[in-house]
Amino acid sequence: MSTAGPALDTLRPVTTPEGVELNLRLAGPVPRACAWAIDFVLRVAVFIALSSGFGYLAGLGVGLWLLAAFLLEWFYPVVFEIWFGGATPGKRQMGLRVVNDDGTPVQAAASVVRNLLRAVDFLPLLYGIGLVSMLTNRDFKRLGDVVAQTVVVYRDEPRGSAGVPAAAALAPPRPLALEEARAIVDYAERVPELTPERAEELARLAEPLVGAGGPNPRERLIAIANFLVGRGR
Numbered sequence: 001m002s003t004a005g006p007a008l009d010t011l012r013p014v015t016t017p018e019g020v021e022l023n024l025r026l027a028g029p030v031p032r033a034c035a036w037a038i039d040f041v042l043r044v045a046v047f048i049a050l051s052s053g054f055g056y057l058a059g060l061g062v063g064l065w066l067l068a069a070f071l072l073e074w075f076y077p078v079v080f081e082i083w084f085g086g087a088t089p090g091k092r093q094m095g096l097r098v099v100n101d102d103g104t105p106v107q108a109a110a111s112v113v114r115n116l117l118r119a120v121d122f123l124p125l126l127y128g129i130g131l132v133s134m135l136t137n138r139d140f141k142r143l144g145d146v147v148a149q150t151v152v153v154y155r156d157e158p159r160g161s162a163g164v165p166a167a168a169a170l171a172p173p174r175p176l177a178l179e180e181a182r183a184i185v186d187y188a189e190r191v192p193e194l195t196p197e198r199a200e201e202l203a204r205l206a207e208p209l210v211g212a213g214g215p216n217p218r219e220r221l222i223a224i225a226n227f228l229v230g231r232g233r
Contacts, residue, residue, distance in 0.1 A: 012024045054197050
């Protein structure tokens with residue numbers, strides 16, 4: 001199975017500067033909006049708490065509250081993205097994180113740029129420009145992500161061969177290249193997350209292995225994956 005050709009689902013293959021191949025699973029507008037809503041509620045709660053605390057300081061308290069509100073609004077996401085694994089509490093709750101386009105951890109300069117440009121993405125109302133940008137960009141990037149060269153992805157946990165559904169092992173009909181074997185195992189691990197229709201559609205991309213127009217391509221690929229991870233040998 002080759003990684004060339006049109007992209008399927010939201011997976012994007014990248015190679016890190018260290019030469020490690022990764023598949024980034026991009027997050028679309030809906031989970032990102034949910035993450036933003038969670039962070040918004042948290043910020044409002046902090047704003048209210050600060051208002052209560054600084055209210056006893058009269059004019060000085062107002063000044064401190066305005067300064068704290070500015071820092072909280074614009075640098076709350078920056079702090080979490082740089083020092084807490086690329087994820088604000090909202091993104092962490094939704095299983096998301098911010099990374100560079102090449103899959104490496106986001107750096108301070110990129111985080112500052114992508115968050116300052118929220119002022120543009122928010123226009124004309126409720127991230128209207130940002131939403132249009134995400135819907136027209138294959139990587140779901142808002143303008144801040146485009147300029148900062150960042151993407152928002154799911155925080156996929158590493159999975160081992162135990163993630164391959166158990167089935168009778170089937171040897172592949174021909175020797176496989178390393179990337180082909182890895183793609184088959186990755187597919188088998190993802191099958192439980194896919195609809196039956198999508199799983200069949202993806203399996204038929206491997207016609208040289210499952211047979212052109214042959215029955216049950218999904219089951220054949222899962223069986224080959226079981227062989228590749230050492231079951232039934």
